[in-house]
């Protein structure tokens with residue numbers, strides 16, 4: 317049998333998927349143990365026990381300075397910024413993408429502008445954002461929006477443009493006005509793509525969030541890992557990175573679930 | 586009596602490419618016009634004119650003796666070979682769509698009693714094309730024949746006077762095609778439609794039409810093939826006596 321035709325079953329897939337992760341963890345534990353055998357004070361590859369105890373403190377012991385439970389406060393602050401940025405971007409992409417994709421006049425007017433903005437590296441705009449909006453929450457949320465919105469708009473608008481002409485004509489022969497075409501034909505077919513674009517934007521959104529937090533913040537996941545970097549506190553950084561990854565996976569999974577539940581017709585076509 | 590549709594010296598040109606030239610035709614109400622011709626002869630372009638999707642570059646198209654507005658409207662329905670139904674709506678909602686466009690300008694949706702009344706009409710239409718039991722099915726789950734039935738039901742719900750068909754059965758297998766022939770013949774009679782159908786199947790053209798038009802180039806310049814357009818080269822009136830047979834003919 318050819319290699320390309322061997323399809324693993326559910327259980328096999330699960331085991332195969334876990335295998336590399338388990339191997340990675342195993343290699344880490346070995347490497348960490350061997351470094352600690354030579355130098356018990358090693359900070360670069362902390363033992364799992366050291367990470368657990370560091371995290372225990374951050375999770376359950378209030379910070380003496382602020383009185384907050386550090387991990388939860390960081391998570392809440394970061395998720396707030398992230399979700400606000402994502403929500404505003406999604407809503408804007410919906411409206412602008414729909415108009416851009418459906419109305420040639422709007423496309424002619426704003427298409428080039430969106431393309432130009434999409435080509436500017438968002439991080440280069442960060443100083444401008446800090447100057448304009450100060451060092452507070454607004455600048456961080458704005459960075460996320462500027463970072464992901466143009467790409468989302470372009471993706472969604474391109475999708476609306478590729479809706480078959482036949483469909484648009486048919487709807488018009490059924491009496492649909494421009495408005496009805498937008499809300500009854502284009503919008504519903506755009507929604508799965510919008511959620512998909514949002515899923516793809518999650519990665520960049522985290523990058524921009526953590527960059528903004530690293531540069532100017534006093535709370536947040538990104539702020540924390542850049543803060544403790546000064547003390548080489550890998551026992552905090554590694555679990556934090558794992559936690560961020562876990563949050564990202566959870567968000568992605570939620571969106572995928574939403575897409576399947578809300579738009580069952582989209583999967584099979 | 587004036588013809589339903591009149592073409593007066595109509596030309597269709599894209600840049601310096603002439604697709605149709607000097608088309609002069611009258612189409613009577615209630616006729617079933619089949620159009621055949623080689624690929625690229627401008628058959629779809631001709632339908633686009635009738636649909637109002639495009640305006641002729643020269644000449645004029647008259648509907649009821651009045652110059653036609655170059656925009657689609659609910660008096661002319663169309664069924665394409667593909668993509669004629671809305672993939673995100675099930676069969677009932679696809680047919681309901683036309684009624685909702687007319688009945689709810691702002692929300693695009695009907696509610697309550699108005700919706701119930703409209704759905705009764707929808708179910709009658711689905712019944713007429715044999716899809717009543719498939720009301721909750723999405724297009725992606727339907728066979729090609731079912732999708733075309735749905736596209737026809739959807740087009741007819743707004744009671745168009747003219748139904749345009751662009752190779753509507755081109756992607757169907759011969760057995761299903763027979764059924765569809767019977768269906769379209771029945772609907773053409775019941776709804777007093779004027780049908781203009783483009784097809785690549787000469788047999789189909791003669792079996793269904795009361796009139797067969799062939800589109801082709803009269804003149805040909807081998808060095809500049811785009812300089813001459815096609816026109817209706819043959820115009821054959823048929824006496825339709827024989828019924829088309831098919832499993833759902835009543």
Ligand SMILES: Nc1ncnc2c1ncn2[C@@H]1O[C@H](COP(=O)(O)OP(=O)(O)OP(=O)(O)O)[C@@H](O)[C@H]1O
Pocket residue numbers: 599602604622623624625626627628629630631
């Ligand atoms: N928007 C356009 N711009 C330029 N040329 C076009 C355009 N639309 C159609 N044409 C040209 O017009 C000619 C006729 O096209 P049309 O689609 O009407 O042919 P057809 O008879 O329907 O062919 P087929 O049987 O393959 O469907 C083709 O040569 C095509 O390239």
Ligand SMILES: [Mg+2]
Pocket residue numbers: 628629630751
């Ligand atoms: Mg064609």
